[in-house]
Amino acid sequence: MTITAQADEKVRPELDGVPETLLWTLYNRACEARRPDSVLHDPMAVELLDALDYPFEERLGAPSALFSQVQGLRSLTYDRAVQRYIGQNPEATVIALGEGLETSFWRVDNGRLKWLSVELPEGAELRSRLLPAHSRARVLPGSATDLRWLDEVADPSKGVIVTAQGLMMYLRPGEVRSILAACAERFPGGAMVLDSMPPWVTRLTRKGVVRMKNLPVPAMNWSMAGERRELLRTAHPAITEVHALTMPPGRGLRGSLIHHQHRIPVFRSISPAVTQLGFAG
Ligand SMILES: C[S@@+](CC[C@H](N)C(=O)[O-])C[C@H]1O[C@@H](n2cnc3c(N)ncnc32)[C@H](O)[C@@H]1O
Known part of the structure; x- marks a missing residue:
């Protein structure tokens, strides 16, 4: 057992709205990690799921092989981007905004990096309660839109x-822009990884018609189809690199489609996209 809660004292998460969605992504990762042919090695996600007193199936539906694989591949895409960056900047700080119960610190730690998780108070409380404390990993309760977290990096010259x-x-377009601009300005030589939903998905969420069994998906306010990612450069002149991150090849035909989606024009404009930004040094 690596997580803090014990099997006989399950933790009941008191979450609703956007913070409750962290249970959906955890559920998908854990269901993926449980498979013998999993695309993501994440035993902590399984432990977290078992430690929570939450009606996962009743609220979110039966485990879905598709959602689990997509979630696993998305996490792996982020892990690989972080690993590439810390390969060049081994003492860098990783700032994970809206991290929920992601366990990527334990998947990518090189023994030297620093980790700062910025999460809304209710998500931060759950994270601190369930996940083990670590001398190089901190949780900062607060909103990613309150840019004071930028001051928490002790030495940005080691990389961020x-x-x-x-x-x-889930943020407003102006808030997304401010976060990108502030990071580009404050972290020379830094990088950022973000994912986006295409407009047709966010429109449906605002109409209130998207749900996971009994969990209504909260309204999404910012959208971006992958083919429009170049526009992110306009947030700040120090955003000097913008590129698509390809999900690693997955399992079966679906896994292969997920991997190749950005090469197929019709999929490219209607699928979620993962993008990496680089900031001038
Ligand atoms: C879909 S969940 C993703 C959680 C995690 N990144 C993952 O992939 O499992 C969205 C997360 O964003 C967090 N969140 C929403 N608005 C936020 C904000 N303004 N500042 C920080 N975190 C926020 C929620 O609490 C939740 O943990």
């Missing part, structure tokens, strides 16, 4: 990579 997995779509 900011991740925002499953977060930006």
Whole structure:
């Protein structure tokens, strides 16, 4: 057992709205990690799921092989981007915005990096309660839109990579722009990884018609189809690199389609996209 809660004292998460969606992404990762042919090695996600007193199937539906694989591949895409960056900047700080119960610190730690998780108070409380404390990993309760977290990096010259997995779509366009601009300005030589939903998905969420069994998907306010990612450069002149991150090849035909989606024009404009930004040094 690596997580903090014990099997006989399950933790009941008191979450609703956007923070409750962290249970959906955890559920998908854990269901994926449980498979013998999993695309993601994440035993902690399984432990977390078992430690929570939450009606996962009743609220979110039966485990879905598709959602689990997509979630596993998305996490792996972020992990690989962070690993590439810390390969060049081994003492960098990783800032994970809206991290929920992601366990990427334990998947990618090189023994030297520093980790700062910025999460809304209710998500931060759950994270601190369930996940083990670590001298190089901190949780900062607060909103990613309150840019004071930028001051928490002790030495930006050692490198900074900011991740925002499953977060930006819930923010307003002006808030996304401010976060990108502030990171570009404050973290020279830094990088950022974010994912986006295409407009047709966010439109449906605002109409209130998207749900996971009994969990209504909260309204998404910011959208971006992958083919429009170049526009992110306009947030700040120090955003000097913008590129698509390809999900690693997955399992079966679906896994192969997920991997190749950005090469197929019709999929490219209608699928979620993962993008990496680089900031001028
Ligand atoms: C879909 S979940 C993704 C969680 C995690 N990144 C993952 O992939 O499992 C969205 C997360 O964003 C967090 N969140 C939403 N708005 C936020 C904000 N303004 N500042 C920080 N975190 C926020 C929620 O609490 C939740 O943990």
